[in-house]
Amino acid sequence: MSFFTGGPRERPLFPVPEQELYAFNGRHWTDAPREYIVPAVLPWAQPLGRSDRTIIALRAIEVWPEALTLRVTVYSRDSLLDDPAEGLIDHRRKPDYNALLIGVLYADGSRASSETISVPSASEPESPVLRAQPAGGTRFAVEHEVFLWPLPPAGPLKLVVQWRDRDIPETRTTLDGGAIRAAAKDAAELWPGLDKRQANGLPVRRVGKQVALTPEWGPAVVRAEQPETGPAE
Template sequence: MLALYHVPLDLLSARRWTRHLAFFEPLPAGEEPRCEPAPVPEWSAPPTDELPVGVGAGGVLWRNPLIALSIRCIDVFSNGVDFRLGIDARKDDHVEDDEWYDLLDRFTGSFRHSRRTANRSLRVGVTLPDGDKLTADFPRRLSPEEEGGRTLVLHGGGGGGSDVRQSRTYGAWLWPLPPRGDLTLHFICEELGIPEGSATFDGGELADAATASTPIWD
């Protein structure tokens, strides 16, 4: 066991606390070093200097009395599409406390970026109009080169709530813009009992919206 000892102040020599002004060498004169921000690959997240165009209205993708998966909105940028997703949990009068708190533990665990929980986390994928398929698993598995220049990446996110309600949101960033035609979004979350499902969107509508995105800066 590690023992901690208190040293009385009267046993400390004042000489041990003498300031040694010559210990550090003077810093070299000149400009202070600047930390340049690392460039963010455009395939990894939506651009931060652009206002997207919202396409369609939000809707519930799947739900039961306790859990609901929804698409909050679809933000279209000049170079890609960001599917804004969310999961909500609520406690109703028919749920026992033990069952509810077990659900909250699994609710939080379904968003952990670890290998242990990756296979049971919320998983998202797309089938593009030309038949190509992409997934955004936890953790990310393929580079853009391995995906053939196309990627789907989960990013951002956050959430919170109370003892009776919880909510989590994040984005699924599809880069680059998909071709025209039907685009299918797939989802599953074993941890929360959400079965595999899908929703289909018009890729042509997304392509048209991309032309109306607005740069924030000139």
């Protein structure tokens, strides 16, 4: 006897075409490749900072081939947010140093933190990328995903938190960068051999300082490139 008793559903008269997943674009610094990779998971649960009524904790680390995601949850005895979807780690152009801040210090001296806004770029950045976003929870336990690129070098990776409004001073936790790098080999690719996406599905030709996308119908659509900036004279 079948467990699921229902028959096949009726197809709509005009079905919506299914969208195709194309190959990963190789920009490991923009976001976790969650559609393409099952990450290795390091269950390194530990407190990162605390006060009488608030605890900032690392729950786990997801390791991708060239990046990692820190699973960070803030616990409190009193309400943190009316809507946990808003999150507590806020990237701002002018940072609020009384709010919850998080940062990392690599063994080679490079660093990244939530003090700045990390905008995804088309070209590989010269400095590490840290990008935090809310991941649900409740009013008393707010979860976050903290994306970090690239993988740390072997040696100590220092994770730094501070939250003055909650009486949590700057607190540093040392993680094993070499163990994180070693875990990356266990991240599993889901869809090898996917087709690569064409640029807008249209042939591209250059017109002076502009790029013209030439469709098979109608006139060319011209899009201006960003001007190159040189040293001031």
